Amino acid sequence: MSKFLALIPAAGSGSRMGNELPKQYLSLNSRPMIYHAINTLYQNHWISHIFVILTPSDDEWVKYNWSEFSEKLIVLNCGGATRAESVLNGLITAKQRSLVDTNDWILVHDAARPCLTQTQLDKLINELANDKVGGLLAVPVADTLKRSNTQDRIAHTESRENLWQAQTPQMFRYDLLTKALHNTMNITDDASAVEAMGLQPKLVLSDTYNFKVTYPQDLALAELIIQKRNNP
């Protein structure tokens, strides 16, 4: 039986947040932001382990108490220079430690998407568990998209027909994802590496609650959403 394993690359510096502290550790409802993604993955009955990939020089992680997640949470200090490198290093290290089989499903999730819900997670797993390729949560683009020239003037308007915003988790089998990332590291998500192999990952309809905290104002919004969920 294939297992479902989550992998959270959390070795980034989050420079766009304009903060010294890497964004996965920024405070969100009195917890480091990454806590919320780990907690949602931990509560899901399909997922047997959660790997968190940290940079080898990380000295923040140990400042918090993670014991509530027991041995289901496994920290690997093997992050790389890019997100893709961190994911690949995590996959390789997990295999070296016999924590994963080649046929297992890997759900790669950004530490900076704290508002992921069980409904979205279950939908992703249910829709892809028998898929040959795998896929990802995504939402159709809502805004009109403008392509700029170098002077920030509109060069043309892009059609938004069939355009989606990729989210995470992105779910692929271990062997396919490892092969894909070995071939192509110049990418910003895992699906792109799989696409570069000529495959077509499935887009699983999500919603905008699962947004990525990128700018300071995103943090306030995530906080409101989580507070409302905790006190409906």
Ligand code: C5P
């Ligand atoms: O910077 P960005 O928002 O694209 O990062 C997405 C995720 O990838 C974050 O969880 C971040 O910590 C992680 N990352 C990583 N290793 C890097 C860069 C980013 O694990 N070298």
